[in-house]
Amino acid sequence: MFESKSGILLVAGLAFFGFAFLSNAAVPYLMYRNIPEQTAEELVNGNVRFQFEDLSRRYPESFVKAYGDPPADPEAGADWWNQNVADSLREGRDIYVGEGCWHCHSQFVRPVSNEDKRWGPVSASWEYQNELQRPVLFGTRRIGPDLSREGGRRSNDWHAVHLFKPEMTSTKSPMPEYPWLFDGAPDKPNRRGLALITYVQWLGSWLESYPDYENYQPAPFEKPAEDSESEDE
Amino acid sequence: MTDEALQSDDALSTPATHASLVDEKIVLAYFVAALTFISISMLGGFLMAAQLLRHNPLNGIEIFSPGRWRMLHTNAIAYGFLANGFLGLLHWVIPRLTLRPVLDRRLSWLIFAAWQVVVLATAVGILLGQAQGLEWGETPTWIDPLAQLGLLLVAINFMTPIIRVKGPMYVTLWYFLAAFVWTFLTYAMGNFVPEYFVSGTAAGAVGGLFIHDLVGLFVTPLGWGLMYYFVPILLKKPIWSHGLSLVGFWGLAFFYPLNGIHHFLYTPIPMFLQYGAIISTIAVELVVTTVVINFFGTIWGRGREVLTNLPIRYFYTGMVFYFLTCLQCAMQTTLTFQALIHFTDWVVGHAHLVMFGVFSMWIFGMMTYLIPLILKRDWYSNKLCEYHYWLSAAGLAVMAADLILGGLFQGWSWSSLQPWDRSIDVSFPFWMIRIWAGLSMFGGLVVFLYNFYMTWRSEPEPAMDVAVVPA
Numbered sequence: 001m002f003e004s005k006s007g008i009l010l011v012a013g014l015a016f017f018g019f020a021f022l023s024n025a026a027v028p029y030l031m032y033r034n035i036p037e038q039t040a041e042e043l044v045n046g047n048v049r050f051q052f053e054d055l056s057r058r059y060p061e062s063f064v065k066a067y068g069d070p071p072a073d074p075e076a077g078a079d080w081w082n083q084n085v086a087d088s089l090r091e092g093r094d095i096y097v098g099e100g101c102w103h104c105h106s107q108f109v110r111p112v113s114n115e116d117k118r119w120g121p122v123s124a125s126w127e128y129q130n131e132l133q134r135p136v137l138f139g140t141r142r143i144g145p146d147l148s149r150e151g152g153r154r155s156n157d158w159h160a161v162h163l164f165k166p167e168m169t170s171t172k173s174p175m176p177e178y179p180w181l182f183d184g185a186p187d188k189p190n191r192r193g194l195a196l197i198t199y200v201q202w203l204g205s206w207l208e209s210y211p212d213y214e215n216y217q218p219a220p221f222e223k224p225a226e227d228s229e230s231e232d233e
Numbered sequence: 234m235t236d237e238a239l240q241s242d243d244a245l246s247t248p249a250t251h252a253s254l255v256d257e258k259i260v261l262a263y264f265v266a267a268l269t270f271i272s273i274s275m276l277g278g279f280l281m282a283a284q285l286l287r288h289n290p291l292n293g294i295e296i297f298s299p300g301r302w303r304m305l306h307t308n309a310i311a312y313g314f315l316a317n318g319f320l321g322l323l324h325w326v327i328p329r330l331t332l333r334p335v336l337d338r339r340l341s342w343l344i345f346a347a348w349q350v351v352v353l354a355t356a357v358g359i360l361l362g363q364a365q366g367l368e369w370g371e372t373p374t375w376i377d378p379l380a381q382l383g384l385l386l387v388a389i390n391f392m393t394p395i396i397r398v399k400g401p402m403y404v405t406l407w408y409f410l411a412a413f414v415w416t417f418l419t420y421a422m423g424n425f426v427p428e429y430f431v432s433g434t435a436a437g438a439v440g441g442l443f444i445h446d447l448v449g450l451f452v453t454p455l456g457w458g459l460m461y462y463f464v465p466i467l468l469k470k471p472i473w474s475h476g477l478s479l480v481g482f483w484g485l486a487f488f489y490p491l492n493g494i495h496h497f498l499y500t501p502i503p504m505f506l507q508y509g510a511i512i513s514t515i516a517v518e519l520v521v522t523t524v525v526i527n528f529f530g531t532i533w534g535r536g537r538e539v540l541t542n543l544p545i546r547y548f549y550t551g552m553v554f555y556f557l558t559c560l561q562c563a564m565q566t567t568l569t570f571q572a573l574i575h576f577t578d579w580v581v582g583h584a585h586l587v588m589f590g591v592f593s594m595w596i597f598g599m600m601t602y603l604i605p606l607i608l609k610r611d612w613y614s615n616k617l618c619e620y621h622y623w624l625s626a627a628g629l630a631v632m633a634a635d636l637i638l639g640g641l642f643q644g645w646s647w648s649s650l651q652p653w654d655r656s657i658d659v660s661f662p663f664w665m666i667r668i669w670a671g672l673s674m675f676g677g678l679v680v681f682l683y684n685f686y687m688t689w690r691s692e693p694e695p696a697m698d699v700a701v702v703p704a
Contacts, residue, residue, distance in 0.1 A: 009411070016487050017415060017418050024494055025431075097365070098363055112648075125434045128434050129432060134436060135370075176299050
C-alpha cells in the first residue's frame with residue numbers, strides 16, 4: 001500500500017484529504033447549521049439606516065446622483081431606503097474586498113491581548129452568519145485597526161475625508177488614498193464611496209454597544225442635587 | 234486500452250532518448266513565464282513596502298492601488314511563479330523518471346497557454362478591483378472554472394506516464410501523484426465552498442484549510458518531489474534512507490491537511506477543532522525533521538558540494554530555511570504565541586521565509602542547473618549566478634528576521650493598549666529595513682535575468698548533450 005499507485009491515489013490522495021475536509025470543514029459547518037444565514041436585506045437595522053440617511057443629508061447632490069430622489073410617500077419611502085441600504089451593503093462589501101481593505105483591517109476581535117478593551121465585545125459566531133461574510137473576512141494582517149466594531153464610532157464626514165486622504169484625519173497613517181471613490185473632493189463621494197462608507201458604518205451596528213467611541217470620556221457633568229435619602233444609600 | 238497497446242507503449246522495449254521524452258522548449262517557456270511573473274510580483278511587493286513608508290510614487294492612481302497590488306504580489310508568486318516553475322520542471326522530470334513522454338505534447342502547449350491566460354486574467358481582474366475575498370484565492374470568481382479545468386488537464390497529462398510505469402515507483406512520483414489529486418481538490422474546495430456553499434465561521438475554517446493546503450498539498454509535495462529527484466542526481470548517490478522517505482511522505486499526507494484551522498486561532502471556530510489543528514501542526518514539524526535528516530544524511534561526507542555546487546547550495550539553503558520555517562510554525566501555532574503574534578508582521582515574515590526562502594530558492598537552484606543543459610551552453614557568467622544566490626539568500630534572511638522581530642514589537646504595542654499610531658511608529662524602522670532587504674532580493678533577480686539573457690544570446694556548444702539514465 002505505502003508505495004503502490006492505488007495506495008497513494010486512494011489513501012493519501014483521496015481518503016486523507018477527505019478525512020481532513022470532514023473534520024476541519026464539515027464539523028464546524030454542521031455545528032453552526034442552525035444559525036440562519038442572513039441576507040443583506042435582513043441585516044439592515046436602525047443604526048445603519050440612520051447613517052445612510054445621514055449621508056443623504058450631508059451630500060445631497062452626490063446622493064441623488066447615486067441613488068435618485070427618495071419617494072415622497074413615507075410608506076413607500078421605508079422600503080426604498082431599506083432596499084438601497086441593502087444594495088449599498090453588498091456593493092460596499094465588494095469594494096472592501098476588491099480594494100484589499102481586509103488585508104490591512106481585520107474583522108475579528110480576539111478574546112486575548114486586551115482586544116476587547118480596545119474595540120469592544122469579542123466576536124461571536126452568529127455575527128458572521130450572513131451573506132456579506134461569503135467568504136468570511138476575518139482578515140490576515142492588521143496594519144490599521146480592527147473594523148468589526150467601527151460603525152458609529154466616527155462620523156460620515158470623518159470617513160469621507162479619511163478615504164479621500166487618510167493623513168488629513170490620521171497623521172502618519174500609511175493607508176493609501178482612494179480618490180476614485182469621489183468626484184474630485186472629499187465632500188463629493190460617488191456611488192462607490194457612499195456604498196463603502198455605508199458598509200463600514202454597518203460594521204458592529206448589530207451590537208448594543210453601538211455607537212462606541214474609542215476615546216469616550218464622560219463630560220464633566222454634575223448631577224443635580226437630590227434629596228438626602230438617596231444620598232445616604 | 235488493450236494489453237498489446239500497453240506493451241507497444243512500453244518505452245523500455247525501444248531505448249528512449251532524451252529528445253523523444255522531454256520537450257525542452259516548453260520547459261524553457263515555463264521558465265520565462267515564471268521569471269516574468271516573479272518580476273511583476275516583486276514590483277508589487279515593492280509598491281506596498283513603499284506605501285507603508287508613505288513614499289508611494291504612484292499614490293492616488295486607481296490601477297496602481299497598493300491594496301490591489303498586494304493581492305497581485307501573492308497571487309503572482311503562487312500561480313505565476315511557483316506554478317509555472319513547477320510545471321516546467323515537471324516536463325523535465327516526469328518523462329525522464331518514467332521513461333515515457335507526457336500524454337500529448339499539443340495538450341502540454343494548450344495547458345501552457347491556458348495557464349498563462351488564467352494568471353493574466355487573475356492579474357487583470359485584481360487590478361480592476363474584482364478580487365474574491367479569499368486569501369491566495371483572490372482570482373476573480375469568473376476565472377475559477379477555467380483554472381479548475383486547467384488543473385484537471387495538468388493532472389491527466391502528467392499522470393498518464395506515471396500510471397503506465399510498472400512495478401515500484403520512486404519517491405518523487407509518490408509526491409507528484411498525490412500532488413495532482415490534492416491540488417485539484419484543494420482549488421475546488423477553496424474557491425467554491427466558502428463562496429457558494431457555506432458562510433461565516435464555517436467558511437473561515439474552509440478558508441484556513443485552503444490557504445494551508447495550497448502550501449502543503451500543492452507547493453510542498455511538488456517541491457520535495459523535485460528535491461528527491463535532483464539531489465541524488467547532482468550528488469551522484471542515492472537518498473540516505475528509504476524508510477525515512479516513507480515516513481516523510483505518509484506523515485505529510487496525513488498530518489498536513491489537518492492543520493488548516495491553525496490560521497484562525499481564537500476565532501469563534503470551536504475550540505476542540507483549534508486544539509486538533511495545533512497538535513497536527515506540531516506533528517508536521519516532527520515529520521519534517523525526519524525528511525530534513527534524510528537529506529542531510531544523503532549529503533553526509535560530501536559537505537564540500539555546498540561550496541562548489543551552486544544548485545546543491547540552493548537546495549540545502551532552502552532545506553535549512555524549511556526546517557526553520559516549520560520549527561517556527563510549531564511554536565507560533567501554540568495559543569501562547571498566537572495571543573501575541575497573530576495579525577502582525579511575524580506572519581508576513583513566516584510567509585516570505587517559506588515561499589521565497591524555500592520554494593523560490595529551490596526553483597532558482599533547479600533553473601541554474603537546467604538552463605545550461607537546455608540551451609546547451611554554459612552560463613554567461615558563473616560569478617553572476619553567485620551574486621544571484623547571495624543577494625537572494627542574504628536579502629531573504631534579513632527580511633524574515635526583520636519582520637519576525639518587528640511582529641513581536643507590534644504585538645506588544647497592541648496588547649499594551651497604546652494608541653494605534655504608536656504601533657505604526659514602532660513598525661517604521663522594521664519596514665525601512667524590509668524594503669532594503671526586498672531590494673536586495675529584487676537585485677538578485679535582475680542579475681539572474683541579465684545573466685539568462687546574455688547566456689541565451691551566446692553561441693551554443695554542440696558538445697553538450699543530455700544523456701538519459703534509467704532511474
